[in-house]
Amino acid sequence: MGETVLRLRDVHKSYGRHEVLRGIDLDVAEGEVVCLLGPSGSGKSTLLRTINHLEPLDRGAVFLRDELIGYRESGGRLVELGDRELARQRARFGMVFQGFNLFPHMTVLENVVEAPLRVRRESPAVARTRAVDLLTSVGLADRADAYPRHLSGGQQQRVAIARALAMSPAVLLFDEPTSALDPELVGEVLDVMRHLAAGGMTMVVVTHEITFARDVADRAVFLDHGTIIEQGPAADVLERPRERRTREFLTHVR
Amino acid sequence: MTTETRPPAAPPRVDTSRRTRAPLHLGWWLAAAVIGLTLLNIGSVVVRSPNLDWSVVWEYFLSTDVLAGLARTVELTAIAMACGIVGGVILAVMRLSPVPVVSWAAKSYVWFFRGTPLLVHILFWYNLAALVPAIAVEIPFGPTLFEVDTNDLITPLLAAVIALGLNEAAYMAEVVRGGLLSVDPGQTEAAKALGMTHRQTLRRVVVPQALRVVIPPTGNQVISMLKASALVSVTSTPELLYSVQVIYNNNFKTIPLLVVASAWYLIVTSVLYVVQHHLERRFSRGTGRG
Ligand SMILES: Nc1ncnc2c1ncn2[C@@H]1O[C@H](COP(=O)(O)OP(=O)(O)OP(=O)(O)O)[C@@H](O)[C@H]1O
Numbered sequence: 001m002g003e004t005v006l007r008l009r010d011v012h013k014s015y016g017r018h019e020v021l022r023g024i025d026l027d028v029a030e031g032e033v034v035c036l037l038g039p040s041g042s043g044k045s046t047l048l049r050t051i052n053h054l055e056p057l058d059r060g061a062v063f064l065r066d067e068l069i070g071y072r073e074s075g076g077r078l079v080e081l082g083d084r085e086l087a088r089q090r091a092r093f094g095m096v097f098q099g100f101n102l103f104p105h106m107t108v109l110e111n112v113v114e115a116p117l118r119v120r121r122e123s124p125a126v127a128r129t130r131a132v133d134l135l136t137s138v139g140l141a142d143r144a145d146a147y148p149r150h151l152s153g154g155q156q157q158r159v160a161i162a163r164a165l166a167m168s169p170a171v172l173l174f175d176e177p178t179s180a181l182d183p184e185l186v187g188e189v190l191d192v193m194r195h196l197a198a199g200g201m202t203m204v205v206v207t208h209e210i211t212f213a214r215d216v217a218d219r220a221v222f223l224d225h226g227t228i229i230e231q232g233p234a235a236d237v238l239e240r241p242r243e244r245r246t247r248e249f250l251t252h253v254r
Numbered sequence: 255m256t257t258e259t260r261p262p263a264a265p266p267r268v269d270t271s272r273r274t275r276a277p278l279h280l281g282w283w284l285a286a287a288v289i290g291l292t293l294l295n296i297g298s299v300v301v302r303s304p305n306l307d308w309s310v311v312w313e314y315f316l317s318t319d320v321l322a323g324l325a326r327t328v329e330l331t332a333i334a335m336a337c338g339i340v341g342g343v344i345l346a347v348m349r350l351s352p353v354p355v356v357s358w359a360a361k362s363y364v365w366f367f368r369g370t371p372l373l374v375h376i377l378f379w380y381n382l383a384a385l386v387p388a389i390a391v392e393i394p395f396g397p398t399l400f401e402v403d404t405n406d407l408i409t410p411l412l413a414a415v416i417a418l419g420l421n422e423a424a425y426m427a428e429v430v431r432g433g434l435l436s437v438d439p440g441q442t443e444a445a446k447a448l449g450m451t452h453r454q455t456l457r458r459v460v461v462p463q464a465l466r467v468v469i470p471p472t473g474n475q476v477i478s479m480l481k482a483s484a485l486v487s488v489t490s491t492p493e494l495l496y497s498v499q500v501i502y503n504n505n506f507k508t509i510p511l512l513v514v515a516s517a518w519y520l521i522v523t524s525v526l527y528v529v530q531h532h533l534e535r536r537f538s539r540g541t542g543r544g
């Protein structure tokens with residue numbers, strides 16, 4: 001495992017008076033796969049969304065390599081970055097959503113080349129070639145000209161992964177990527193993710209798939225009420241949890 | 255209970271490709287008869303009535319005055335609609351603003367214009383000089399830089415455009431807002447997460463999807479606007495209706511000239527329907543209706 005890519009320090013987030021994240025510290029190393037687990041409402045999605053600044057923080061900081069995400073220091077305080085800077089930083093993270101969120105008015109190929117063309121201003125030929133490669137790697141090269149609604153959920157999620165990969169992200173964030181899928185389609189998406197993990201992609205994955213977490217993750221992190229209550233090597237934590245709340249959660253999910 | 259095993263149903267010994275539909279209910283035949291008779295009656299009145307002189311209709315259908323009025327109506331509709339769309343987009347964006355004063359202002363605007371008759375607005379702008387005789391640009395407590403007579407600045411045509419445009423903006427604001435809200439917030443998130451700026455997200459992701467929702471009601475608004483522009487005839491603006499009014503006030507061929515105007519309104523709305531249909535097809539990409 002390489003050096004630290006992603007660092008979260010004392011991350012706090014409230015909605016109104018509801019404190020959703022209460023001081024999260026988390027380091028993710030290059031090529032590491034971290035699974036975030038925890039009961040519904042524990043703050044997993046919120047944590048993921050603070051990482052690429054889809055949600056601003058109330059306190060604490062997120063660093064990608066050594067770059068502060070979402071803010072710059074000015075006169076002893078943090079000032080939120082402007083739209084352009086935020087966009088530039090977000091492009092360095094890939095994000096895969098529970099509901100896929102493919103662009104319905106674009107074909108599969110257009111979905112994948114959109115960000116490389118508009119954000120990175122790649123030439124169409126280069127973007128296209130790479131998109132076709134990525135679609136091939138997720139097994140969907142033959143559906144390049146289809147519209148998302150004509151694909152199964154599993155296929156849509158694989159396109160969404162290809163779309164995120166097209167920006168060559170430093171870290172890939174997954175928010176319950178298989179929760180909206182019919183059971184028989186979960187496997188094909190998890191296979192793609194396994195493949196990515198084996199290829200050295202740095203990933204933070206919110207999931208309820210315990211088997212996947214045990215087999216693929218380097219580390220499992222348990223969240224409850226906005227704090228990390230237990231973490232460690234995935235096999236250890238999932239097989240022999242020390243905390244009562246972790247044990248309870250695991251018996252519920254299984 | 256006895257369970258008998260029956261032999262599987264044999265296919266009927268007929269040519270199964272020969273079939274007729276179930277007979278229609280008697281009520282439909284009656285309805286068709288009533289409609290047919292009514293149309294025949296109207297037709298005979300229209301064709302035979304001495305007051306509906308078709309030669310007069312043909313005489314004026316392509317006359318210069320009528321065509322000029324038609325052009326003015328189309329122009330008025332286009333300009334007022336353009337103002338309405340621009341105003342509507344601005345109001346819709348204001349309405350969704352996080353700043354309460356801004357969104358309140360947009361809301362109040364819509365409330366006011368939807369709650370007062372268009373005809374009143376047309377008369378108001380036409381008679382603006384009665385409220386503000388002159389319009390001036392001046393430095394407060396200082397010299398006047400520029401001053402014009404309101405009646406010179408606000409011509410009847412401009413008054414009509416202002417009244418129709420301001421009114422339309424209120425309706426278009428609701429149409430546009432509905433379109434923007436119809437786009438799943440997940441779309442914006444996905445676009446942002448890919449590194450798109452606010453502008454790119456709007457242009458490439460939100461607007462194309464909102465348009466699909468916005469186009470059908472906008473088409474209806476254009477058609478309403480075309481017809482509402484006839485209200486402007488009260489201010490002697492020579493649009494289509496006023497043009498035929500001028501003619502029939504001279505020759506008293508009221509009905510034939512109203513037929514002329516109606517025929518033109520129908521022709522233009524029919525063209526608009528076709529345009530709307532094509533736009534809808536174009537923007538329904540990826541929704542399975544395209
Ligand atoms: N935009 C928001 N406004 C107000 N409250 C929110 C918002 N987003 C999340 N919350 C609240 O924050 C808490 C944590 O939400 P979050 O989505 O992070 O949980 P989660 O662990 O991802 O749960 P789940 O497993 O159900 O997805 C919940 O109580 C939720 O109701």
Ligand SMILES: [Mg+2]
Pocket residue numbers: 044045046175176
């Ligand atoms: Mg969640």
